[in-house]
Amino acid sequence: MKRTSLTSWLWMIIGALYFLLPLIATADFSLRAEKNKLGFLAYERVFADPRFISTFTFSLYVSILTIIASIILVVPTAYWVRLRVPTFRRAFEFITLLPLIIPAVVLVFGLSRIYGKYPFQFMIETPALFVVGNVIFALPYMYRSVDIGLRAIDVHTLTEAAQSLGASLPYTLLRVIFPNITVALLSGAFLTFAIVMGEFTMASLLVQPAFGPYMQQISSSKVYEPSAVAIISFMLTWACTGAIQLLGRRSPGQTQVAGSR
Amino acid sequence: MAFLTLTNIRKVFGMAVAVDQFNLQVERGEFLSLLGPSGCGKTTTMRMIAGFETPTAGTIHLDGKDMTNISPTKRNVGMVFQSYALFPHLSARDNIGFGLKIAGQSKDAIAKRVNEMLALIKMQPQADRFPHQLSGGQQQRVALARALAVKPQVLLLDEPLSALDAKIRESLRNEIRDIQRALNITTVYVTHDQEEALSVSDRVVVMSAGHIEQIGTPLEIYSQPQTLFVADFVGSMNFIPGTVIDNKGNVRCASHTFNVGTNVSAFSANTAVRLALRPEELRVYNREPQQPDSFPVTLNSAEFMGTTYRLHLAAGELGTLLAEVPANYARTLHTAVGAPLQVQLPSEMLRVFTA
Known part of the structure; x- marks a missing residue:
């Protein structure tokens, strides 16, 4: 027992070092912009760069749109699948995993071929196609989050209970299902946010002024700033993960499944 | 309506x-x-x-x-x-x-x-x-x-x-x-x-x-x-397989013959039937004195249910019978495992079903 515990700790330390060492090295490097002195000069330069602000704001805007579009698309779909066609749940899960299998380049090429023509040009001329692409990329994460949320409540019985009290399906979805999967929705939303903020391939192929391509651009022209931006990006992702954890803990009763006590 | x-x-x-x-x-x-x-x-x-x-x-x-x-x-x-x-x-x-x-x-x-x-x-x-x-x-x-x-x-x-x-x-x-x-x-x-x-x-x-x-x-x-x-399905019931002998209400179950009165008039002779009796409808006595229309059984086990005792009785060719008697009455019976007892199946309580 004790030996097993020691082995577990050893592997955990090796794993932690594998992930943390490059990160610590990057953080250390980002603080060495001034000669023989540790400081935040690289960070100051990054924050002073108008392109950082504009690309960051743009990605933030796109991520919010992506989250809204994902929720509108995924929640009713996942709810409907669980309620009416549960036998197709595996098929739907497979479909939602396709964005992980299909290379981003192929996906963007297909999307731009279809939406680059009349009457959809506006999609390519505005961030609309970028949002749509991000919705597709975030689909595996959003669908799984929502599905886990729905699994934690008795969707069928709650829906029937609401219906027996006169509630329509849209009303049930909004007033019964939504409030009981908020934690799952927020988890999906934060994951989507993290993905969109770091998205590079699609943004550069669609020539979008996003944060991902900005990180790549400065890495080819600056020395310390790319490390600073990488650390900022990591911190953003960690903040999202922390928020998911925090929300998961602060949800008394929200995921409770009715049962005997 | x-x-x-x-x-x-x-x-x-x-x-x-x-x-x-x-x-x-x-x-x-x-x-x-x-x-x-x-x-x-x-x-x-x-x-x-x-x-x-x-x-x-x-x-x-x-x-x-x-x-x-x-x-x-x-x-x-x-x-x-x-x-x-x-x-x-x-x-x-x-x-x-x-x-x-x-x-x-x-x-x-x-x-x-x-x-x-x-x-x-x-x-x-x-x-x-x-x-x-x-x-x-x-x-x-x-x-x-x-x-x-x-x-x-x-x-x-x-x-x-x-x-x-x-x-x-x-x-x-x-x-x-x-x-x-x-x-x-x-x-x-x-x-x-x-x-x-x-x-x-x-x-x-x-x-x-x-x-x-x-x-x-x-x-x-x-x-x-x-x-x-x-x-x-509803409640407990003893089922005893038998055959209708005549249209006078006589049913033969192994070597026993029970008269079930008019209950059996719907069945023709030689029809295979099952007699049914609730456990609380069985009358259980000690072996002595001999009761009319009774037959000997042996106590297999007795379960205390609070207000009643549930008795599992070995009835020879009739198989195992379940009887339920008030706890107060059970105290007058021999309730040790293997105790010799006798039971009566009241004919007015016997129900008849097609086997």
Whole structure:
């Protein structure tokens, strides 16, 4: 027992070092912009760069749109699948995993071929196609989050209970299902946010002024700033993960499944 | 016309017939139970009344209106579920007021009705608690109040007590019955627990394999089962295989001959039958003094049930017989394992079924 515990700790330390060492090295490097002195000069330069602000704001805007579009698309779909066609749940899960299998380049090429023509040009001329692409990329994460949320409540019985009290399906979805999967929705939303903020391939192929391509651009022209931006990006992702954890803990009763006590 | 009428209901899922040839009339204010084993179609029948399933054939009328194809949201039928189905994000008060809000009632009207319901289920102090802060029994009472708040025409209860422990189950079933009587609401109760069905219902419908075996008062169902299934399913029953000898009521069971009177007149001679007798209908005596029309048995085991003793008796060629005697009377019997006893099967109590 004790030996097993020691082995577990050893592997955990090796794993932690594998992930943390490059990160610590990057953080250390980002603080060495001034000669023989540790400081935040690289960070100051990054924050002073108008392109950082504009690309960051743009990605933030796109991520919010992506989250809204994902929720509108995924929640009713996942709810409907669980309620009416549960036998197709595996098929739907497979479909939602396709964005992980299909290379981003192929996906963007297909999307731009279809939406680059009349009457959809506006999609390519505005961030609309970028949002749509991000919705597709975030689909595996959003669908799984929502599905886990729905699994934690008795969707069928709650829906029937609401219906027996006169509630329509849209009303049930909004007033019964939504409030009981908020934690799952927020988890999906934060994951989507993290993905969109770091998205590079699609943004550069669609020539979008996003944060991902900005990180790549400065890495080819600056020395310390790319490390600073990488650390900022990591911190953003960690903040999202922390928020998911925090929300998961602060949800008394929200995921409770009715049962005997 | 009855208040709730189900006519020639049939429900098929794929190739499986869940309910067939189902005809039922429920009077206004009646408490009716659908009793049967798992998979007998009782829940499917209830779900058709609620509107969650559409009958493959047949019609459902409620207060004279055809409800067969009406959406569950428009039926005004209250339902209580086995798993309570309380909305986890709403307090007990808000759960009860949910249906009233949908009905578009004013805030004052909702508050008044919710308070009435909380008083009815005696849960005013817990009104602002969330479902996860309530016990199973309290959750089910809130679910009952929620279903009743909208003043439904019919109350449907789908095994509402099966997730609760025995003590709460008993008190809550009495509470449900009291509330039902107080409000005089037509109630259909689904259960597989015969004790529950017999104790609270005005009438019981015993179902098996999608069809009705018998409809009757609890006493009729228990004392005059019409089919072998009902006799076997409701309560405990001793079955003794035999053959009709003549049309004078004589049935031969192994080397014994029992006269069952006119009960057997419907059967012709040489028909294979099963005699049925409730454990409490057997008369058990010590071996001495010899009782008329009795035969010797040996005590295999005795179970103390509180007010009664359940005796497992080895009756030779007749197999094992189960007898239930009052605990006070059992003290006068030899109850050691292997004790010699004798039993009488009163002919007026013997029921006869085709084997």
